[in-house]
Amino acid sequence: MPTMYLMRSTVCGLLVGLGVGALSAPAVLAQTKVQAVTNPQERQPEQVWDFTKRTREASLPRIVAGVWVPDWATQPDSCVLLLHCRHSLSAPQPTPYKQTPFRFTASGATVTLDADNRFLFITPFADPVILRAYRGRKLVFTYRFRVFLLPPPTVVCTLSNADQRLEQLPLTDRTVSLKAQPNQMLAVFLPDDARYRVSQAEISLRRANEPVGAPIQVVVAPDQTTHADIGLGPLGAEARAGDELLIRVSKLQRKAANDEIEEVSFNQQYTIPLR
Known part of the structure; x- marks a missing residue:
């Protein structure tokens, strides 16, 4: 098994807290395509993913049940995506009764929300990918993913x-x-x-x-x-x-x-x- 660097971010998870108190115990919708929005800064990535290089953050990743879980509040650059690859992220926990569920939008990627299995499937086609979560009309959080080219075979x-x-x-x-x-x-x-x-x-x-x-x-x-x-x-x-x-x-x-x-x-x- 290769040495695990911080770049295990290709299988990163959405935390229940995500470093923001308003994110505790949110709801998720049934499996559906996430709404796509345009981003004028979208471009094709030019840099190839190099797993041997750490990101700017020096802290080590936290592994929970075999899944890498970043602290989104302190590791903002620790989660990266690879172009045209499907990444599985753990979706937020179900919400208490009658609480408004999350609504997601994304740019630079196709995103599918699978509430039954609590996964977000993200397949980027441009760099960067911007994922936004709303509760009603209120923006709860925005996350920016860097996108890299695949390392050659x-x-x-x-x-x-x-x-x-x-x-x-x-x-x-x-x-x-x-x-x-x-x-x-x-x-x-x-x-x-x-x-x-x-x-x-x-x-x-x-x-x-x-x-x-x-x-x-x-x-x-x-x-x-x-x-x-x-x-x-x-x-x-x-x-x-x-x-x-x-x-x-x-x-x-x-x-x-x-x-x-x-x-x-x-x-x-x-x-x-x-x-």
Whole structure:
């Protein structure tokens, strides 16, 4: 398990008090979309989330029943969101009889209130996200979330039977596996939003830094759910010991918590030597 820094804020909870006395024992509505409002300061985030950096507050997080609960009064910058990811926040407690329930509005995000399970689901599409809570027409609190880009995944390229020489097992009988692995902390905090795969790549044979033969174009079908395993038959006849495979990965896909597919720009190349 990775070291838990203050940035565990991706699963932060709304406190009953939130540092404001008027918030004790509020009510929540039935599951519904929270009203969206515009914010002229909305923009696309530019900074990538770095879980190794603490926020300005030096205090450590408080963990209650496995959920990170910030003190909103003293840690105003401690809760951050990741772009196009669904974050579950614990909603306020039910209210005493006849007390006016909370009404929420939000900018920079789609927000769904699930009163039965006492969750607010926030999916940001801009930075910042402004969440406001009203009781009747009275504004009870406003909270501003910073929004960050997702940390990039890592692509792992594996040649089957890589320890064997070509004369023992020719390249025509081998495959290359391309797997996109999410950032470790993203996979811990938001596993449903950390599902990646390689969707477009090119595999070529290179000898003395010169291409040999025609490259293999890899395009993964939209309905394919597994990682790409590519046969190397088209390159096998030309391969010799001392050559290397050059793999250029140009596109990834991410499956979000709502099962929508997001295209992810990517441009990395990898080499695998042949024996």
